[in-house]
Amino acid sequence: MLGWELPPYNSGGLGVACYQLCKALSGQGVDIEFVLPYLADHEIDFMTITAAHPQDVSQVIRTGIAYDSYKYVLENGDETWLNIHDQQRLYEDAVARLAEEREFDIVHAHDWLTFRAALRLKALRNCPIVLHVHSVESDRAGSQHGNPAVREIEAIALQMADQIVAVSRHTKRAIMRDYGIPSDKIKVVHNSIDASRFAQLDSDNAYRYLSFMKQQGYGVVVNVGRLTIQKGLPNLLRAAQKVVAARPKTLLLIVGSGEQYYELIELAAELGISANVLFTDFQRGKRWRDAFAVGDLFVLPSVSEPFGLTPLEAIGYGTPALISKQSGVSEILNNCLKVDYWDIDEMANQIVGALNSPALRDELWRGSYEEYQHLSWSTAGQKINDIYGKQLTEMAA
Amino acid sequence: MRQAVALYLHVHQPYRIRHYTVFDSGTDHNYFDAAYEDRTSNEQILRKVVEKSYLPTNACLLKLLEENPEFRFSLSITGTIIEQLERWSPETLESFKRLTDTGRVEILGETYHHSLAFFYSRPEFETQVAMHAQKIQETFGQTPQVFRNTELAYNNDLAYWAEQAGYKGVLAEGWDPILGWRSPNYVYQPAYTDHIRLLMKNYRLSDDVAFRFGDHNWSEWPLTADKFAHWLSADGDATNINLFMDYETFGEHQWDDSGIFSFLENLPLEWMKTGGHGFMTLSEVIDAFEPVDRVDMPQTVTWADTERDLSAWLGNPMQATSINALYGLEEKIIGTGDWALIEDWRRLQTSDHFYYMCTKWFNDGDIHAYFSPYETPYEAHMNFMNVYRDLQFRLAEKGIEL
Numbered sequence: 001m002l003g004w005e006l007p008p009y010n011s012g013g014l015g016v017a018c019y020q021l022c023k024a025l026s027g028q029g030v031d032i033e034f035v036l037p038y039l040a041d042h043e044i045d046f047m048t049i050t051a052a053h054p055q056d057v058s059q060v061i062r063t064g065i066a067y068d069s070y071k072y073v074l075e076n077g078d079e080t081w082l083n084i085h086d087q088q089r090l091y092e093d094a095v096a097r098l099a100e101e102r103e104f105d106i107v108h109a110h111d112w113l114t115f116r117a118a119l120r121l122k123a124l125r126n127c128p129i130v131l132h133v134h135s136v137e138s139d140r141a142g143s144q145h146g147n148p149a150v151r152e153i154e155a156i157a158l159q160m161a162d163q164i165v166a167v168s169r170h171t172k173r174a175i176m177r178d179y180g181i182p183s184d185k186i187k188v189v190h191n192s193i194d195a196s197r198f199a200q201l202d203s204d205n206a207y208r209y210l211s212f213m214k215q216q217g218y219g220v221v222v223n224v225g226r227l228t229i230q231k232g233l234p235n236l237l238r239a240a241q242k243v244v245a246a247r248p249k250t251l252l253l254i255v256g257s258g259e260q261y262y263e264l265i266e267l268a269a270e271l272g273i274s275a276n277v278l279f280t281d282f283q284r285g286k287r288w289r290d291a292f293a294v295g296d297l298f299v300l301p302s303v304s305e306p307f308g309l310t311p312l313e314a315i316g317y318g319t320p321a322l323i324s325k326q327s328g329v330s331e332i333l334n335n336c337l338k339v340d341y342w343d344i345d346e347m348a349n350q351i352v353g354a355l356n357s358p359a360l361r362d363e364l365w366r367g368s369y370e371e372y373q374h375l376s377w378s379t380a381g382q383k384i385n386d387i388y389g390k391q392l393t394e395m396a397a
Numbered sequence: 398m399r400q401a402v403a404l405y406l407h408v409h410q411p412y413r414i415r416h417y418t419v420f421d422s423g424t425d426h427n428y429f430d431a432a433y434e435d436r437t438s439n440e441q442i443l444r445k446v447v448e449k450s451y452l453p454t455n456a457c458l459l460k461l462l463e464e465n466p467e468f469r470f471s472l473s474i475t476g477t478i479i480e481q482l483e484r485w486s487p488e489t490l491e492s493f494k495r496l497t498d499t500g501r502v503e504i505l506g507e508t509y510h511h512s513l514a515f516f517y518s519r520p521e522f523e524t525q526v527a528m529h530a531q532k533i534q535e536t537f538g539q540t541p542q543v544f545r546n547t548e549l550a551y552n553n554d555l556a557y558w559a560e561q562a563g564y565k566g567v568l569a570e571g572w573d574p575i576l577g578w579r580s581p582n583y584v585y586q587p588a589y590t591d592h593i594r595l596l597m598k599n600y601r602l603s604d605d606v607a608f609r610f611g612d613h614n615w616s617e618w619p620l621t622a623d624k625f626a627h628w629l630s631a632d633g634d635a636t637n638i639n640l641f642m643d644y645e646t647f648g649e650h651q652w653d654d655s656g657i658f659s660f661l662e663n664l665p666l667e668w669m670k671t672g673g674h675g676f677m678t679l680s681e682v683i684d685a686f687e688p689v690d691r692v693d694m695p696q697t698v699t700w701a702d703t704e705r706d707l708s709a710w711l712g713n714p715m716q717a718t719s720i721n722a723l724y725g726l727e728e729k730i731i732g733t734g735d736w737a738l739i740e741d742w743r744r745l746q747t748s749d750h751f752y753y754m755c756t757k758w759f760n761d762g763d764i765h766a767y768f769s770p771y772e773t774p775y776e777a778h779m780n781f782m783n784v785y786r787d788l789q790f791r792l793a794e795k796g797i798e799l
Contacts, residue, residue, distance in 0.1 A: 209423030209790055216793050249799075253419075262775045266756075269714035274782050275722045275789075280419045287420065 001034045002095065002107065002114035006042050006049070008284070012226055013309040014134050017167070017191050018110055022047050024381025030388070035098065037091045037113075052094035052117075084113070085149065092117040099124060106388055110134060112150055115157035128162040128391040130384075135167075135230075135306040136174045142229035142303045155179050162394075163387055165189050168328025171306040189383045190332050192375045193312040199289060201317065206290040210251060210278070214296070218249040219355035222295030222319065224288070224310050227258030232301040232324065232341045234260075234267055239301075241271040242348035247355060250276060255291045257282040292317035296361060297354045302327050303341050311336065315372045320364035322350055332375070335367030399673035401637050402629060402665075403596065403682050404470040405568070407545075408493075408644040409511050410446065410478045411749035413437045413770050417780045423790040428741060437770045440485050447486045450648035455492040457647070457661050462499045468665050469501035471679045472644075473545050476509030476525075476532050477747060490536070497537045503678035504533050506541030506564065512746035513547055513710060515555060516697070517724040521731075525743065526562070543567065543679045547748050549598065549641070549700040550707060553693065556587030556595065564593060566683045568641065570700045571597035575692065582635030584686045588693035594683045595692055598641040598700060602628060607642040611655035619656065622663035629668055637682045641700070702757065710751040715778040720751055722785050729792050729799075738791055745784065753777035 001022060005015035022032050023046055032047035039051035095117040108130045109118035118129045137146035137154055145151070158164060158179050164186040166172040172186045205211045210220050221240070225231050233254065240252045254264065254277065261279070268277040283291065292298065298314035298321045305327035312329065314321050322337040323330050330338055337350045354361055415431035415438075431438040461468045474493065482490040496502045508514060509529040514522035526544075533539055543566040544559045551569035559567040571581025581597040605625065609615045617624075629638055643650065651657040668674050677685065701709045711717055723745055730742045753769045754777045771777040789799055 206420055209419065209786055212423050212790060212793065216799065262773065265775045265778060266713075266715060269718045269778065272714075272718055274715065274718040274778070275785060278419045278422075278783075278786070279779055 001032050001047075002109040002117050003034055003036060004111060004113045006034065006036065006044070009038070009040050009042070013191070013307065014111060016309060017134060017307070019044070020192065020194055020197075020377045021380060021384065023194075024377040025384060027378070028381050028385050030385060033102070033104070035095055035117075037087065037094075050098065052091050052098060088113050088116060092120055096120050096124060106130065106391055108132060108384075108388075112137070112154050112157070115153055119157055119160055122160065128395055129160070130163045130165060130387060130391065131157055131161040132165040133158075133167065133171055133175060133306070136171065136178055138174060138178055139171070139304040139306050140228075140230055142232070144229075151178070161185070162391055163187065165384065165387065167191050167307040169331050170304075170326070170328045174304075174306075187383070187387060189380050190328070191307045191309060192377045192380050193309065193316065193372065194377055195316060195373060195375075198313075198316050199285075201289060201293050202286075205294050206287045207253070207294045210253060210294045213249075213251060214294075216249070218251050219247065219296045220251050220253060220294055221351060221355070222253045222255070222291055222298050222314070223300070224255040224291055224298075224313070225300075227254070227256050227260040227264055229260065230302060230304050231258075231260075232303040233264055235303075235341055235344055235347065236299055236301040237264060237267050237271060237273070237277065239344045239347040239351060240277065241273050242345065243351045243355075244273050244276050246348070246352050250351075250355060252277045253280070253291060253295065254278065255280045255283050255288065289317060292319055295319045297322055297351060299347075299351065300324060300327060300329070301341055301347065305329070312372060312375070315365065315368045318365065320354070320361050320368060322347070322354065333368060333371060335364055335371055337364065398675040398677070398685070400630075400635055401675050401677035401682060401685070402668055403637050403639045403677055403679055405505070405545075405639070405641045405679060406470065406472055406644045406646075407642070408451075408472065408474040408478055410439070410443055410475075410481055411511065411747040412477055412481075412744045413439055413442070414745075414750065414777075414780045414784055417783045417787075419783055422783050422787045426741070426787060426791065428784045428787070429744065439481060442770070443481050443485050446645060446649055447482075447489045449653070450645050451486075451489050452492060453653070453658060454644065454647040454661070455489070455496060457658055459492070459495055459499075461662065461665055462496065462501055465665060465669070467669060467675050469503075469676045469678050469681070471503040471505060471543070472496070473505040473507050474533075475507065475511045476529050477511060477744065479532055479536055494537060497539065501678070503543070503680055504537055504539045504541055505568070505679065506530055506533075506544045508547055510743045510747050511547050511749070512743070513550065513707070513720070513748050513751070514746060515546055515550070515558075516707070517720065518727055519558075521724075521727060521746075523562075525746075543596075543683070548707075548710070550697055551694060551699075552697045553588055553695055556590050556593060556694075560587075560590045560593035566594040566596055566679055568679075569595060569597050569692075569694065570698050570705055571599055571639070572698050572705045575694055575698060579690060579692075580632065580635065582632055582638050583689045584637065584683060585690055585692045586688040588691050594688060596637070596639055596679055596682065597692070599639050600700070602638065603640045603642050606640070606660075607646045607650065610646075610657060610660070611651045620660065622660050622667045625660070625664060626667035626670070630671065630674070636686045637677065709755050709757065710748050713754065713756050713774075715754045715756075715774065716751045719754065719778060719781050719785070722782075726785075726788060726792070729797050730788070733792070733795060733797070735791075735795070738788070742788060745781070745788075750777070750781055754781070 003018045006019050007015050026046040035050045035052050107118050107121050110132045111134050122129045137150045166186050166188050172188050175181050243250050268274050292314045298319045300311050300323040302324045307328040311321035311323050324341040325338050326341050339347045412429040508525040544564045545568040581599045585595040587595045698705050754774045756774050
């Protein structure tokens, strides 16, 4: 398995999805070696984790998102920066060296950063490669064309793949649209959520101001995620302006970091809602959990979201969700509010509606929690396992 | 005396907001006391400025006063810096008192908290001016006669207010679009007033010292006292040359190794070498010379940036929403009668907080960035808004409807 990150060193949903999928597969008897571009202790015992990287890299400090440059601290204390393309080449070469001394039947690679390495292994060993697409470049570029160098890798790799896995129908359509791949080569395996993995909330919420203001009649809207173009946060702020006009006692909590951080802070000021919008920067652990819990409504306003795990996390922590129709998660979640990401008026309308109606929120959450409890990664693992079996049978034949 | 240099120095330090997050709102009401080693530690910054600027400058000025009976100057010193000196460096406050004890150092009136209250709330502004006058009386035994508004922010309304409040003079920037062909080196009268006088900063000569002194790329570098005295003499008809600048010019903006202290020590001697040249406090200038013309300034002019307006403090939406939100709480905060809460609210009015949020030329890392204890204007804004929300929290806790 070729991947770019695993918790707790993940920048977002990709690492979590890889972790959960591998755990399910391992439980179904698949022997996995997961190759990462960095060395770290993940405390994972159900599979082998290997760092692909050169010996002199003792520690990698992950800064920002998976699509940023990386800072390496070398053993002698020097720091060096590599951009994502250098990084990808390094990984590819290291994986190729690694393969010389490894036995494996199948290569399963997650997202474009590992695709060149997968192609290299196919060339070296003529093994089947399964490419798992968690997002395509046009998703990450917020429905724009994106980086041509990345598109090139995706185009070639997806053509060469023996099997493609997409995390949603949304993503499958994007692969067909952007790269002309035939439908029958792409299988949709929705991400899921593992309820048992959730740490319990304690009685004292970290957002004391918000908890207190809720008692004063304020409604709290929450978003958790990277502050990047595909997540559509400027539209949420514009909707929030209308919400605040209609319902002044509304607060919006934005948890995350990313290249739009300062832009969003400035936009909130321009819209005149700085007093109502709280930015916390990137959070983990209790502050991350409590952010979901403190909300009256979770909003996922993504412009283009291959899957979108956060609404499920919100539901797990007791908060109903409003999600954009342009998200993969909307394919599997019914008991939630849905809106087109561009329809700011309707987004504002639904937020106000939900904040003003405890009955609506309770009903939404109750229904969605039922759906949530039926979700399981083992179904996803089973589908992937079937794909492996089919590939190996074809190989043998 | 035929020609006087009116030297006026401004002493101020704000209460900088510590790194204050969403998680502090509603939990921790301490906004201003950072750990000593933090960039935002007011105590650390004060001690640094005391060592680099206040103590050596006071020593230099005291020597000048003691050795030259003709030498005199004016000073403005905010309530927030007096408090900080009382708390962390009383010996420095004593050294300021030794200056004023000579009877040849005049202290000006201003707002206690170095705020822009004049533009947001007249009652609050008047309270802060009264608080400052009382503090100056208690500390230095003087009653201010001449008024300077925060950042030298001035317009016709301010002059009218100052006249009604009984001041004999008020200060403004000698900005060319206002003065036109006229020179700042005379006494003026503000439009629509009867007897108050207007003194305008000669920004070219002032900034030669305050900004350009240590600049090796400046064609006039190095600036010596005799050269500068020669420039001061260039306008033979001038009555008063108004050199207005920050106190921290000496030792902080211009470091000791630039030669600024020997410049300060020698300038008065060089200037007074010529007969008819002397020094006056601002009140003395007003008493000595008749106004030559009226000056009409309907729009607000300040001493900052090339725009000379309030845009360094209020020019972007982050600044505007922050200050509007803050003054929006006035009635509720004052209504509590809770002095700790009121004082926190007043400390947040200090103009520096809004200056730190300035994004003009942020990318160039210029003077704005140099004076900010925050990495970015956005961080300054977020800290401020988190504190603002804590004020709301404290009000709501008292059962006040927001």
